Amino acid sequence: MVQSTSRLAGDQAGAVRNQFDQQSGLPFLEVLSASEVESACQAWNHRWRNRIYTPWMTLAMFLSQILSSDHSCGDALERFQKYRKDCGLPPVADDTASYCEARQRLPEEVVWELARRSGQAIHQKADAHWLFQGRPVKLLDGSTVIMPDTEANQAEYPQSRSQKPGLGFPIARILVIISLAVGTVLEAAMGPYQGKQSSELGLFRQISGQLQPGDIALADRFFCNYWVIADSLRRGVDVVFRLHQTRKADFRRGRRLGPDDHIVTWPKSQRPDWMSPAEYAAMPKELRLREIRVRIKDRTKRTRELVIVTTLLDANKYLASALGDLFRQRWHAELDIRSIKTTMGMEMLRTKTPDMVRKEVGMHLLAYNLIRGVMAEAARGRDVQPRELSFNGARQTIRAFEETHLYEPQQIAADFPLLLDLISQKRVGDRPDRYEPRAIKRRPKPYRLLTMPRREAKRRIERGEIIYPRIKH
Numbered sequence: 434m435v436q437s438t439s440r441l442a443g444d445q446a447g448a449v450r451n452q453f454d455q456q457s458g459l460p461f462l463e464v465l466s467a468s469e470v471e472s473a474c475q476a477w478n479h480r481w482r483n484r485i486y487t488p489w490m491t492l493a494m495f496l497s498q499i500l501s502s503d504h505s506c507g508d509a510l511e512r513f514q515k516y517r518k519d520c521g522l523p524p525v526a527d528d529t530a531s532y533c534e535a536r537q538r539l540p541e542e543v544v545w546e547l548a549r550r551s552g553q554a555i556h557q558k559a560d561a562h563w564l565f566q567g568r569p570v571k572l573l574d575g576s577t578v579i580m581p582d583t584e585a586n587q588a589e590y591p592q593s594r595s596q597k598p599g600l601g602f603p604i605a606r607i608l609v610i611i612s613l614a615v616g617t618v619l620e621a622a623m624g625p626y627q628g629k630q631s632s633e634l635g636l637f638r639q640i641s642g643q644l645q646p647g648d649i650a651l652a653d654r655f656f657c658n659y660w661v662i663a664d665s666l667r668r669g670v671d672v673v674f675r676l677h678q679t680r681k682a683d684f685r686r687g688r689r690l691g692p693d694d695h696i697v698t699w700p701k702s703q704r705p706d707w708m709s710p711a712e713y714a715a716m717p718k719e720l721r722l723r724e725i726r727v728r729i730k731d732r733t734k735r736t737r738e739l740v741i742v743t744t745l746l747d748a749n750k751y752l753a754s755a756l757g758d759l760f761r762q763r764w765h766a767e768l769d770i771r772s773i774k775t776t777m778g779m780e781m782l783r784t785k786t787p788d789m790v791r792k793e794v795g796m797h798l799l800a801y802n803l804i805r806g807v808m809a810e811a812a813r814g815r816d817v818q819p820r821e822l823s824f825n826g827a828r829q830t831i832r833a834f835e836e837t838h839l840y841e842p843q844q845i846a847a848d849f850p851l852l853l854d855l856i857s858q859k860r861v862g863d864r865p866d867r868y869e870p871r872a873i874k875r876r877p878k879p880y881r882l883l884t885m886p887r888r889e890a891k892r893r894i895e896r897g898e899i900i901y902p903r904i905k906h
Contacts (some may be wrong), residue, residue: 442805446649473546478537481778485716486535488543492799495536500832501795504778506532539724541788545621551802557808563614563651563818565759566751568671573652574766575633576774577626579604580782580790589787590625602781607794609638610643613651613762615809615819617802618773619643623791630707634661638707644670649745651763654678657742658704664717666744673760676740682724690748693726721746727757765820772824773801775846804828811856825858 438753474481481488490513498509506529513532514524525531561567579602592601596620604626610619613790614903620643622636630638633655641661644650657674665672676682687697698721704713725741741760745751774780779797784790805819808827812819834852881901883890893899 457510469492469550470543470547473543473550473789474540476546477540477542479536479543486532488539489648491532491535491539492544492547492754492796494532494794496803497644499777499796500828501688504783506536523603536792537789539792541792541795542849544792544799548618548799548802549620549797551799551806552612552619552658555615555617555802555806556612556619559612559614565613566755567676568647569649570649570759571619571644572611572613572763572766572769573608573637573650573656574611574770575606575608576635576770577604577606578774578779578782578794581785584786585786590790591627594627599889600883605794606631606636607791608633609798610764611766613765613820615805616765616769616824617805618769618798621798622795623794634658635707637661641665641668644668647671647757649673651759653763659720660705660708660716661698662720662722662742662744666717666720671744673741673743673745673756675760675763676724676742682726682740684724684726687724690723694723694748694753696721696723696746696846699723701816719829723748727753727760729761764798767825773797776825776828777801804831807831807852808856811853813901817857821860822856823859823861829857830855830859858905 470489470492471523478730482723486494494509494513497512498504498506501508510525510529510532517524529863542602556569558592559569564570570884580590582599582602584590586603590603590605592640605623606626609621611617612619617629620640622639624636625631629635637656641664644665644786648670650656650665650670650672652672652674654675654677656672657677657680662672662674682697684693684695691697699719699722701716704710721748723743725743727739727741729737729739739760741756743756745756777800779794782790782793784793804824804827808822809819811827812822830852834848885893890899890901894901
């Protein structure tokens with residue numbers, strides 16, 4: 434009798450769990466469905482048993498953890514306990530071991546695949562008037578992240594060579610391709626901060642296939658080299674880059690299109706070490722490019738001059754002023770990366786092994802894309818563009834809904850129009866050519882810098898050899 438009762442309770446719990454797993458979306462979001470998660474798992478041959486922490490449930494908890502101000506596994510587990518209580522299910526074990534094991538079981542490829550799929554799906558649904566003359570624009574930019582100082586992380590993502598052993602943090606470089614229209618990350622690559630093929634250009638070569646015919650690539654001068662432009666043209670992709678600092682524009686030469694606007698020819702450069710002779714031979718012998726000088730006035734009334742290089746040669750179709758305005762939107766890449774790193778807390782990662790580090794980065798990109806998806810939906814039909822909405826405001830609103838609607842997709846679906854309406858009201862001001870002093874007002878705590886490995890410092894403190902007094906300002 435006891436055995437049959439236990440089996441019945443288990444069947445009921447399984448039925449409730451399966452019913453939840455089949456819901457149309459993750460908490461507060463309709464962009465990512467349980468079937469999409471299952472499809473990604475199958476694509477990477479990830480199989481799982483019918484257990485409490487399914488891949489979809491693990492992703493839901495991981496996303497909740499990323500969006501929480503706490504960021505701890507314990508906080509995510511407490512939210513899950515509340516959901517189970519609301520569903521009439523028995524509580525799970527109070528420690529986080531099972532949840533952490535579930536996170537480790539989830540393949541990092543699945544997380545990155547879902548981040549890509551979500552970003553691209555939202556980008557493809559962008560309204561026509563969000564594009565640049567009907568063409569999608571994709572931003573290229575890179576950044577870095579640091580992580581806990583463990584042996585495994587140091588082995589794969591070594592700290593900067595300028596830091597002494599035990600005094601730095603492992604550091605990784607990240608390159609992202611972002612949709613200008615909706616702000617989602619379409620593709621990303623991650624690698625060591627230093628070493629062979631670890632530069633932003635090296636990472637870009639790994640993911641350049643994400644650029645599709647008809648796209649326009651928008652980036653700063655670091656990407657303005659012969660090989661990136663030639664490869665982009667081969668793919669049917671146009672570029673709008675700032676002229677690299679090693680090249681000089683001479684507007685007295687070339688075919689003049691207008692004031693500070695001309696077409697020039699770049700001869701083929703010497704073969705770089707990373708390129709094979711066959712690849713070099715396939716490259717064009719020269720490139721016909723358009724150079725435009727743009728003058729920008731900042732709030733101090735100071736005029737800055739920039740030279741833009743583009744493959745959009747038709748001066749009647751692509752006016753110089755329009756291309757200048759387009760390049761000024763490159764600043765969105767900086768803002769988007771700041772949203773991911775600072776606003777969402779990815780600047781300092783928390784996981785202690787390289788595979789979990791990559792998984793944590795992928796989850797941040799996935800969470801970011803899902804928020805951008807809700808913002809795009811909020812902008813649609815409300816006479817506003819996604820870029821006019823506040824990312825931080827949207828994140829705060831979504832977090833408020835998550836706390837009151839956690840793991841309740843039916844209630845979320847009912848209140849989804851209210852969520853969109855609230856987000857559509859969170860606008861950002863028109864801030865062209867915004868600038869800030871690169872200085873901080875808030876001082877750090879008055880402690881000395883650690884000049885030896887922490888373990889050694891603790892041993893010497895224990896022996897009474899050194900002390901660390903507070904610094905007097």
